[in-house]
Amino acid sequence: MSDTQSHYTSPTFAGPKAGQPGRSFADIPPVKWARANLFNSWLNTALTLLLIYFIVKYAIDLVSWGLINAVWEVPGNDTRACRDIRGIGACWALINEKFRFIMFATYPYEEHWRPALVIVIFLALYVVSAMRRFWNRKLIAIWLLGLVAIGVLMWGGVFGLRYVGQERWGGLPITLILSTFGIAIAFPLSILLALGRRSDMPAIRVMCVTYIELIRGVPLVSLLFMASVMFPLFLPEGVTVDKLLRAQVAIIMFAAAYLAEVVRGGLQAIPKGQYEAADALGLSYWQKTVFIILPQALRLVIPPLVNTFIGLFKDTSLVLIIGIFDLLNAAKTSVNEPAWRGFGVEAYIFVAIFYFVFCFGMSKYSQDLEVELSRHRKR
């Protein structure tokens, strides 16, 4: 170790020579950094070389599998070309053939522009909501407008659009609907629950604690099963609630319980002085909560909140167990057809990209938001 170190510092080996114009190879910043961090001992050098070997090897494998040897197109449903290169090259012909099924599932084929537009509207709503200058009453109006547009596009039945029942919805719009409404409704609900849990009124406190502990104590899968299998039996015969709505409510209930505990964490982190100061100003309970406590509490819990949001976004894929074609289930079903069986990896990689983009977007935005909202502390 000391040996290598001395080499590094030794001017005869690589160090800068006084008065010499230009810089030697070892002075280029990345090289300097690499020598200081990656090759500073024989053990580190060995590990670095080993890692480089594996990274390069797998990168080459991945590129040759995913790009060079991949099959991009097959005639019709004749997948022999794909089967011949199984394990050597990817069969992107699957995505080529099943792209629209994975994106929109059983939505009528000739009406696919409608859910496609819905995805665009959702994305636009996310972008608008992310911009701070829209954080006022206008945002509510924008959302209402957006939701009406989404409803009209998905259901149709007006403006000459063909009616499409919820049982035919699927793919990415379902994932976005379930997670957007899941978050948008569960979040306010969770604030009420968290406040209720810290309330002085015993009845409310007991109710909230019971709800949170009960829902948190069971897996989401069992809630979804309850919603899809048990709940219909309690309804009078002939009255049915749509499967999608039942799943949506189950997801909201589940998310609300988890988020409530996150919010409670924030509430407890606020110094008692803040509550007392608000009381001293003569603010009512709601004024105190809305203007003093919540803004500070929620800012504190942005990381765990977003953590839960991201978890929820991915949890929506569990609806596959009750036969709803969300993005993941559509991908899974697309490789069910005998001709395409065995190309699950390609389908899963494809949907993984979507999940990653959305989750990474949320994570990145929350980091920026955190910096922005805690700017006052850095001054």
Next chain:
Amino acid sequence: MKYLGLVAAGAALMIATAAPASAQQSTLDAVKAKDFVQCGVNTGLPGFSAPDSQGVWRGIDVDVCRAVAAAVLGDANKVRFTPLTAQQRFTALQSGEIDILSRNTTWTLSRDASLGIDFVGVNFYDGQGFMVPKKLGVKSAKELNGASVCVQPGTTTELNLTDYFRANNMEFTPVVIELLAEVTGAYFAGRCDVYTTDVSGLASTRMAQAPNPDDHVILPEVISKEPLGPSVRQGDDRWADIVRWSLYAMLEAEELGLTSKNIDEHLNSQNPSIQRFVGATGDFGKMLGVDNKWAYNIVKQVGNYAESYERNIAPLGIERGINKLWRDGGLMYPMPIR
């Protein structure tokens, strides 16, 4: 609180769009009123019910639903499909969420008697069989003494296997693997001599996953009975009749040689059976409570049983076998339409 209101409003909206079938109303009246048949199908079992690349449901179970829609509403496309998992299927039928359950469901006494549902017929006779590599030279399941058998655990398949070998005084080594993809993979990799599951599953596995399908044979022995068929809610006999006779109409059409292509030429046929079938004579549709051209609509829009089979099951490499008509040596025996 206003969010709860929003949820409630949404719920009310969706209940309204779900067009409830009231308890007093018969299923037939409800279906006619809402103008579509709600049909419970498998979430994805190729050949029986699975969405294709365009998201259109296809399969023989799906065709049963389309046939009922053609008979009752005159349009085979007036069907809405509810994809159901195995756990959900009976509840969906009991609670009135669907009008017909057509989801490769085995007709058994316990299901028929205790679940509040009625099976109306069989549209596919399945059964457990064995697949072996051709190079082993095995011709009959009776020659499998001492074989290692790939099987999924916890299913009736495993129990049937044990029973069969015990009954025939043979030994076997089970290779028990939970996941379908892995158990078939193990078989094709040569980890066991025999793979056992339902014959339809064997055939589609051989077709889709075998490196060379011709290297594997399905032995003639079928060791269990798996009659798959549609079912309806118990207590609505009229609706059960309609679904039952829609199924028979598809089989009867095959027997009479009527197909979706040629039925129009037979509209003025002198054959009394065909006259009755297309509704030229007799009031058979009226007796069922549907249009007299009900059977014509089924064949014209959906096709006869053979057409449905060719379209959906044959591409999986499954031969007609016991699903042939009775006169061809199979089990399909439609009751006479007269």
